[in-house]
Amino acid sequence: MTATNEDTIANRICRILAARIVTGELEPGTKLRQDHIAEEFGTSHVPVREAFRRLEAQGLAVSKPRRGVRVATFSLDDVREVAEMRAALEVLALRHAAPHLTPSILDLAEAATVEADNARDVRSWEEANRRFHRLLLAPCGMPRLLAAIDDLHAVSARFLFATWRSDWEVRPDHDHRAILAFLRQRRTENAAAVLERHVQRIGQKPAKNASGGAFAIVG
Amino acid sequence: MTATNEDTIANRICRILAARIVTGELEPGTKLRQDHIAEEFGTSHVPVREAFRRLEAQGLAVSKPRRGVRVATFSLDDVREVAEMRAALEVLALRHAAPHLTPSILDLAEAATVEADNARDVRSWEEANRRFHRLLLAPCGMPRLLAAIDDLHAVSARFLFATWRSDWEVRPDHDHRAILAFLRQRRTENAAAVLERHVQRIGQKPAKNASGGAFAIVG
DNA sequence: GCCCGAGAAATTATAGATAATATTGAAATC
DNA sequence: GATTTCAATATTATCTATAATTTCTCGGGC
Structure with a gap:
């Protein structure tokens, strides 16, 4: 022990x-x-x-x-680069994982989405979000690919935590629900397309929200 | 010094x-x-x-x-996984590099192709082949992406060297020439499509050649 | 007042040594 | 004859010590 x-x-x-x-x-x-x-x-x-x-x-x-x-320091360019790499690799993983996705996995992923939507702080949101992605991609059975995606997730998370130091606002994640809906219908390519756009949004330029503070869309 | x-x-x-x-x-x-x-x-x-x-x-x-x-040991599944990852990432790199490709870069890439076609052993073929890919992708300006591709190249090369221990036969690379032709015409998407298929072929099942020995298509 | 350089302090990179763990081979037992 | 146990050996993971390099600081000169 x-x-x-x-x-x-x-x-x-x-x-x-x-x-x-x-x-x-x-x-x-x-x-x-x-x-x-x-x-x-x-x-x-x-x-x-x-x-x-x-x-x-x-x-x-x-x-x-x-x-x-x-x-390591990181610029907005770095974040965008990582977002593009994640998009390319996660789409690849999803295509291979889709045939092995079971209803119970999709249920767990939905639960993760609900958790993320209700998260009160950035840290628990990040945990639930990462769980969602991992649940859907893990069945691809490509260990090196999954490890590479994990590393990229870590860098994305750095950006996330840096942007949302303390404040955090709840907002339902429509992309996640759309991906799940397509996967339930076995429309893998539609799901992959949403996932690709979803992940690429990470590096998009921070915009202004209602209260005037800057925020970035994250995935 | x-x-x-x-x-x-x-x-x-x-x-x-x-x-x-x-x-x-x-x-x-x-x-x-x-x-x-x-x-x-x-x-x-x-x-x-x-x-x-x-x-x-x-x-x-x-x-x-x-x-x-x-x-590390590696199986045919590993090689296929690396081939798919390379395909995804090299296509991404090419899309970003294409706008910055100059005629002189394309000329150097063509020279590399000629060198590869004339290579007398697997080692010099591998060197020229890698140079071809790197020349076309380097202008993407995404250092992490390029580093990841380099690591995947190394694993591909392991498979290559393991397959072609000593014998090596010259065979002109039509894919490389097609990619160059499309890039010269600024038809990036066509070039990317050929590159994707080209790289994915790495992991294809070894086939028989004329002399009866097994060989694998490599890229 | 600002810049440069010599010496001091801090830090990194490497070497040599030590304790703990895994492997191997032989002997004893079943 | 095969299997298990036990000790000898080899190897790893770690610690302490040393050499070399960089950074910092303070004083002097311009």
Whole structure:
């Protein structure tokens, strides 16, 4: 029952740092100092360095030789790029997953949509939204594709959390319901088309809402 | 003029091991022992471990905690998955790159095609082929997308090298020429359609050639 | 007042060493 | 003869220490 035995220290550090970066607790550009992190986790700096390498590969951190590691910055262009990649890959995954979607999976996805619509904060909305996407795509049986989509989701979530620091307004997600309706009718291509537009909206220019604050459409 | 100063030891080890894995010099399933590799490169094992983490992220190696790192194995399903991902992402890249393609870039791509057609071995064919794809896609200006495509190319190349161990037959690439022709006419969507089919062919079931040996269409 | 440089402090990258774990092979048992 | 157990070996994951590089700071000169 040794929980630490299943997982390496480097992996744990990587997961925790990734969560901090995604939620914005660690701001873009922040220096990640290996000795400080090592001290915080009560380890040496070697596993910390290994965690850095994984974060780098996921695009959450940037390292320059001999100049340290920083939390990756991201521009609107980056967000748009990730949105387009997600759109292309999620459509691919949905096409392969559709034949294996069961009514019970679609019910779970609908429940996730309802949860997202009722979410009171951005964090629980993000969790429910990601669950919706994952439920529909997981049956594609393409592990590398799913892993790539997950990484892109993480970057999208960074943008989401950065935009909606504290305030969050409830708004029903019509795209999700449309996708589910099409999938129930086995009209895969229609569902894929809605999904593609839906995901591409992530990177759209933030617009003004009624109260004057900027907001971005997210998916 | 210190070349080693520009690059970290871990990076160098990673690049060299990646090349060995891709070319098949290191066979799938081979155990990668950190102490042996460290000794070969005349370093300690710490940079070796960091290199392992990058190889893992690229999908070229698989590591299980406390059980070491092995060269990743790959099945025909894996190859097909990578082919589909490449098709989706390369089409996306081409759509964005097309407006920025100049006649001189297209000329270089044509030269690469000629080189590939005349290649006497699989290795030089692969180099020319990859150059062709990269020339056409690089102007898209989406660095993360290009990096993802590069990683997928590496996995495709593993399959290529594994299939064509030594023998290699010259065969002109009609797809490449068709893509170039469409791009010269600014018919981006036609070019994208050919590219999509072209890349998807990678994972197609190996067929028999005249001499009776199995061969796979590759792109 | 501003810029430049030398020295100091902090930090990274690497090396060498240690403890814990998995693997292997041989002997003993069924 | 096959199987299980146990110890020897090999390997991994980690820690401590060291060398090298970068950044910071403070003082002097323009």
